[in-house]
């Protein structure tokens with residue numbers, strides 16, 4: 200974990216910040232006094248105070264208390280956050296940004312001596328099952344990367360990749376939970392259309408997804424191999440997969456990932 204003297208300050212207290220805060224606080228070595236948040240909505244700030252026992256404050260106070268500043272606002276808001284933080288950033292700060300698409304150079308253009316680490320986490324961080332990819336900016340050294348990795352490790356798996364892969368990562372694992380949630384939503388609806396009660400359908404779909412994910416992770420076999428093992432010749436799975444292939448699921452998934460990657464690039468260009 201971060202050291203006892205570190206204070207992590209979140210700018211933006213939305214869904215992603217909450218997932219990271221919950222992970223941090225699951226680590227028994229970190230105290231609630233080591234996490235602060237700056238959030239514009241008073242009721243959201245209140246919720247975070249009530250739920251996690253952390254403090255909320257304004258920009259100046261946050262920069263004063265925290266040495267690790269996590270940027271967790273929407274990419275479109277990043278420029279105004281940089282402007283608001285700039286007068287308060289000193290040599291003791293480092294910045295971790297989770298904003299989709301926003302390059303470390305965007306921060307470095309204003310915070311010229313500040314180490315910046317760009318991170319793409321995902322919301323399963325909330326339940327300790329996240330995956331986050333970290334990429335160092337020009338001023339970040341191994342110590343800053345290690346701090347970012349230790350923070351993210353409280354929420355799940357951490358990988359390091361070059362920053363030029365982060366838009367693609369955003370399209371796969373950052374956005375990825377939504378692909379699986381949509382599939383679950385559609386499967387549950389389809390289950391009810393063949394006569395299964397909705398709550399039973401939910402149990403069937405959730406446990407099937409969990410079992411498939413654990414097999415993918417632990418069996419040593421790849422996705423195609425595991426699918427082949429379910430697919431008896433001339434059987435039910437073949438009937439279903441034929442429909443998915445004929446109707447273009449491969450192209451649909453590929454187009455979706457490209458669209459998400461392109462949007463990440465676009466968000467970064469606007470920031």
Ligand SMILES: NC(=O)C1=CN([C@@H]2O[C@H](COP(=O)(O)OP(=O)(O)OC[C@H]3O[C@@H](n4cnc5c(N)ncnc54)[C@H](OP(=O)(O)O)[C@@H]3O)[C@@H](O)[C@H]2O)C=CC1
Pocket residue numbers: 210211212213214215216237238239240243270271272273274276279280297298299319320321322373374
């Ligand atoms: N959600 C996800 O799955 C993931 C999100 N991310 C990234 O995390 C970042 C946050 O996303 P997410 O948590 O979903 O977004 P949210 O909108 O849930 O959270 C952002 C919060 O910050 C508040 N806010 C806006 N401006 C300021 C400001 N100037 N100072 C303080 N707080 C402010 C927002 O208020 P308001 O609503 O008024 O704008 C909102 O409550 C984004 O950059 C996103 O790309 C990365 C990986 C996954």
Ligand SMILES: O=C(O)[C@@H]1CCC=N1
Pocket residue numbers: 299369373374
């Ligand atoms: O939808 C978004 O833009 C953010 C980034 C990745 C997941 N959610």
